[in-house]
Amino acid sequence: PYKGISYEDMREVRRKNLNPALATNFSEPLLIHEGHMQWLFDHTGRRYLDLFGGIVTVSVGHCHPKVKEAATKQMSKLWHTTNIYMHPKIHEYAERITETLPGDLKVVYFVNSGSEANDLAMMMARLYTGSFDIVTLRNSYHGASPYCIGLTAQGTWKYGFANGFGIHNASNPDPYRGLWGGYRDCEVQSTRASESMLEGGECSSAQKYVDQLEEVLAYSIPRGRLAAFFAESIQGVGGTVQFPLGYLKKAFEKVRSYGGLCVADEVQSGFGRTGDHFWGFEGHDVIPDIVTMAKSIGNGFPLAAVVTTPAVAATMAQALHFNTFGGNPIACAVGISVLETMKEEKTQENCKVLGPYFLNKLAEIRDKYPIVGDVRGKGLMLGLELVEDKGSRQPISAPRIMEVWDGLKNLGVIVGRGGHYGQVLRMKPPMCITKEDVDFAVEALHEVLQKACDK
Numbered sequence: 001p002y003k004g005i006s007y008e009d010m011r012e013v014r015r016k017n018l019n020p021a022l023a024t025n026f027s028e029p030l031l032i033h034e035g036h037m038q039w040l041f042d043h044t045g046r047r048y049l050d051l052f053g054g055i056v057t058v059s060v061g062h063c064h065p066k067v068k069e070a071a072t073k074q075m076s077k078l079w080h081t082t083n084i085y086m087h088p089k090i091h092e093y094a095e096r097i098t099e100t101l102p103g104d105l106k107v108v109y110f111v112n113s114g115s116e117a118n119d120l121a122m123m124m125a126r127l128y129t130g131s132f133d134i135v136t137l138r139n140s141y142h143g144a145s146p147y148c149i150g151l152t153a154q155g156t157w158k159y160g161f162a163n164g165f166g167i168h169n170a171s172n173p174d175p176y177r178g179l180w181g182g183y184r185d186c187e188v189q190s191t192r193a194s195e196s197m198l199e200g201g202e203c204s205s206a207q208k209y210v211d212q213l214e215e216v217l218a219y220s221i222p223r224g225r226l227a228a229f230f231a232e233s234i235q236g237v238g239g240t241v242q243f244p245l246g247y248l249k250k251a252f253e254k255v256r257s258y259g260g261l262c263v264a265d266e267v268q269s270g271f272g273r274t275g276d277h278f279w280g281f282e283g284h285d286v287i288p289d290i291v292t293m294a295k296s297i298g299n300g301f302p303l304a305a306v307v308t309t310p311a312v313a314a315t316m317a318q319a320l321h322f323n324t325f326g327g328n329p330i331a332c333a334v335g336i337s338v339l340e341t342m343k344e345e346k347t348q349e350n351c352k353v354l355g356p357y358f359l360n361k362l363a364e365i366r367d368k369y370p371i372v373g374d375v376r377g378k379g380l381m382l383g384l385e386l387v388e389d390k391g392s393r394q395p396i397s398a399p400r401i402m403e404v405w406d407g408l409k410n411l412g413v414i415v416g417r418g419g420h421y422g423q424v425l426r427m428k429p430p431m432c433i434t435k436e437d438v439d440f441a442v443e444a445l446h447e448v449l450q451k452a453c454d455k
């Protein structure tokens with residue numbers, strides 16, 4: 001157990017000295033003291049199965065010994081130079097990371113967070129096209145910087161100033177809550193683990209959403225002046241929303257026909273998490289012009305990147321561009337080690353195998369409990385949506401989901417929450433979890449959901 005400043009004192013410091021807008025998960029916030037692989041330990045020494053990985057960030061495992069060794073080794077050699085000099089790690093890493101990407105995605109810019117990556121992607125798209133306007137999808141999350149908050153299309157994160165200047169939102173292609181959703185006529189890009197939710201053949205709604213996107217392109221943007229379209233491959237903060245099969249491919253074609261660049265935000269869906277592919281966009285059969293990545297890339301170390309084509313990068317060369325910590329030796333050593341560990345420990349394969357296993361169990365849960373409206377996701381990026389009523393799909397009330405969420409934590413399972421109403425439980429664990437961990441989590445879910453339904 002932890003012997004330092006007391007839990008109560010820390011809560012007081014948090015109340016007095018830390019950002020008051022910072023939400024603290026759970027009604028009794030967790031005081032995390034240590035982490036190891038898929039496990040977290042609180043101040044009393046109690047162990048929790050971490051199915052949220054610090055918001056989809058811990059990819060190969062908390063304090064993974066190999067990554068820790070790489071960071072420590074680099075720390076005793078060189079921490080920092082800024083990349084006005086050469087150092088071996090950044091060159092090795094630039095080569096390695098671009099090798100994972102298809103097409104002409106060959107030029108990498110290292111930054112320190114997902115928001116910085118999307119800020120940079122916005123600037124690149126605007127410079128390359130000479131246009132200003134950008135389209136994102138409602139319910140997307142692309143960061144919280146003053147620039148990115150305009151891309152993010154969830155009112156709960158926005159402040160009342162002009163944060164979306166030149167940014168427009170298209171309808172969200174959400175098969176559960178969207179305008180033309182409904183799994184019956186809308187096959188989502190999925191593990192297909194629970195076929196019952198994927199009945200039906202042609203995905204007619206994909207075209208309807210693309211038509212709506214085209215309305216935005218045609219009506220809201222000066223003719224021929226589209227800079228970019230941003231999309232997550234699966235929406236994360238928005239509640240694990242998968243698009244109807246074919247949507248993103250058609251959307252990219254449409255955007256390009258209007259002269260815009262396509263930006264894939266892989267901050268949550270990248271690095272093998274979706275199982276079938278290393279990058280989430282590959283599951284949509286598209287190649288973006290710009291890819292932004294963060295979170296899993298550093299297994300919890302502050303590291304992020306933007307990768308683009310030489311043609312787009314060339315337009316960035318018209319002025320000096322610099323980032324003090326971007327691509328620092330420690331970050332690059334960590335990044336290389338994370339990639340190596342993913343390969344050695346076959347984390348993508350683990351997502352591919354455990355994803356459908358977990359999703360099938362979640363489908364059973366959905367069929368059993370009246371408050372589970374939907375389950376979805378791909379690989380180890382899963383969501384379970386709670387409702388008051390399956391017919392109307394009215395989102396579950398805040399106190400009810402809080403009970404479920406706290407209940408899971410009290411049983412030793414940490415999951416995240418997302419969605420516009422905070423109604424979706426999100427399971428995006430370190431990719432090293434095992435089948436036994438899934439079984440444990442599923443058992444806990446049954447227990448808390450049964451309790452919630454019995455009330």
Ligand code: PMP
Nearest residue numbers: 113114115141142143236267268
């Ligand atoms: N894009 C996506 C898809 C994200 O989920 C997030 C963070 N939740 C970001 C961008 C922003 O990343 P950061 O918090 O590192 O700025």
